[in-house]
Amino acid sequence: MTSLPIERPSAVTAEWRDLFALTKPRVMTLVVFTGLCGLLAAPVPVHPVLGFTAVLCIALGAGAAGALNQWYEADLDKKMKRTAGRPLPAGRMEPRSALHFGVGLSAFSVVLMDIATNHLAAAILAVSILFYVVIYTVWLKRRTAQNIVIGGAAGAFPPLIGWAAATGDVTLLPVLLFAIIFLWTPPHFWALSLFVKSDYAAAGVPMMPVVAGLQSTRRQAFLYTLPMVAAAIAPWPLGLTGWIYGAASIALNALFLLFAAAVLANKATDPAKMKPEKRLFGYSVLYLFALFGALVIDARLIP
Numbered sequence: 556m557t558s559l560p561i562e563r564p565s566a567v568t569a570e571w572r573d574l575f576a577l578t579k580p581r582v583m584t585l586v587v588f589t590g591l592c593g594l595l596a597a598p599v600p601v602h603p604v605l606g607f608t609a610v611l612c613i614a615l616g617a618g619a620a621g622a623l624n625q626w627y628e629a630d631l632d633k634k635m636k637r638t639a640g641r642p643l644p645a646g647r648m649e650p651r652s653a654l655h656f657g658v659g660l661s662a663f664s665v666v667l668m669d670i671a672t673n674h675l676a677a678a679i680l681a682v683s684i685l686f687y688v689v690i691y692t693v694w695l696k697r698r699t700a701q702n703i704v705i706g707g708a709a710g711a712f713p714p715l716i717g718w719a720a721a722t723g724d725v726t727l728l729p730v731l732l733f734a735i736i737f738l739w740t741p742p743h744f745w746a747l748s749l750f751v752k753s754d755y756a757a758a759g760v761p762m763m764p765v766v767a768g769l770q771s772t773r774r775q776a777f778l779y780t781l782p783m784v785a786a787a788i789a790p791w792p793l794g795l796t797g798w799i800y801g802a803a804s805i806a807l808n809a810l811f812l813l814f815a816a817a818v819l820a821n822k823a824t825d826p827a828k829m830k831p832e833k834r835l836f837g838y839s840v841l842y843l844f845a846l847f848g849a850l851v852i853d854a855r856l857i858p
């Protein structure tokens with residue numbers, strides 16, 4: 556019997572795959588989606604080529620920031636099960652290549668955004684990259700359990716960038732979109748950190764459950780959920796959106812509150828018994844996709 560030849564990826568394919576992995580593609584889908592929604596929710600017609608270029612710049616900038624984050628924290632990533640297989644800790648890539656890739660792509664995304672749209676959008680993109688790399692990764696992540704509260708602001712900028720790219724300015728609605736993601740980040744991340752606490756403890760990263768304990772983290776995640784719900788519903792009573800967004804946001808936020816309350820009520824210390832935490836984390840991702848999707852449907856369907 557003849558055996559079939561095993562297909563191995565060529566070295567070149569494997570290198571491209573690692574460069575792509577350096578951009579944290581799964582997490583960045585939501586970053587890019589919220590940026591796209593900020594652009595589409597703006598009350599101005601946007602030329603498709605310009606819109607596409609703006610969203611591409613957000614994707615490139617976010618990916619570049621992800622690469623710089625991985626360049627800086629390869630030592631931490633090596634100590635955690637979830638991240639040990641990344642290109643740098645696994646030794647499949649030279650740190651210098653990741654640094655050049657991250658710096659080059661950051662500069663390219665900001666310059667292209669500036670040429671294609673306007674100074675404001677390019678400036679906010681540059682601030683987001685710097686915020687994630689310098690404020691979060693270099694400064695706060697290893698120093699304080701408030702790292703993701705302050706540093707997490709980086710991930711809240713994309714809708715502002717999209718809106719600014721379309722209109723050249725920033726008004727109340729995009730500021731509320733920023734606030735929603737800013738307040739969403741603690742329940743999103745702390746839900747996850749509750750059931751991967753041991754990973755962070757092993758790496759010596761002062762994430763909230765490691766520093767303040769499980770119950771305090773559950774309480775704080777719930778406390779951020781309350782203003783998040785208010786910020787997420789506010790655009791409708793303020794007259795900034797129509798009823799489609801209003802109805803969707805009430806339903807989505809009611810469910811978020813319910814899941815966050817279930818986490819608050821859970822007293823488990825064993826990750827195997829943290830179903831409510833896993834559910835809240837999974838739902839947090841779905842929630843943001845659905846909320847921003849509803850915003851665009853509302854903005855485009857209701858004149």
Ligand code: HEM
Pocket residue numbers: 581582583584585586589691702703706707709710711736740743744747840843
């Ligand atoms: C500092 C703030 C944040 C931290 C520390 C954080 C951390 C994490 C971690 C550790 C994961 C799971 C593992 C992974 O796929 O790498 C994750 C998943 C995810 N995060 Fe966040 N996150 C933050 C903010 C955000 C923001 C602002 C967004 C987008 C708006 C986002 C979108 C996602 C998505 C879509 C996933 C699921 C990825 C998948 O399916 O694998 N995160 N986050």
Ligand SMILES: CC(C)=CCC/C(C)=C/CC/C(C)=C/COP(=O)(O)OP(=O)(O)O
Pocket residue numbers: 579582586613616617620621624638680683684687696707709710712713
């Ligand atoms: C436009 C632009 C520049 C956007 C930036 C997007 C941004 C800040 C996203 C934050 C989400 C993210 C990848 C968190 C991971 O935290 P971590 O680095 O602690 O996670 P890890 O443990 O998986 O490395």
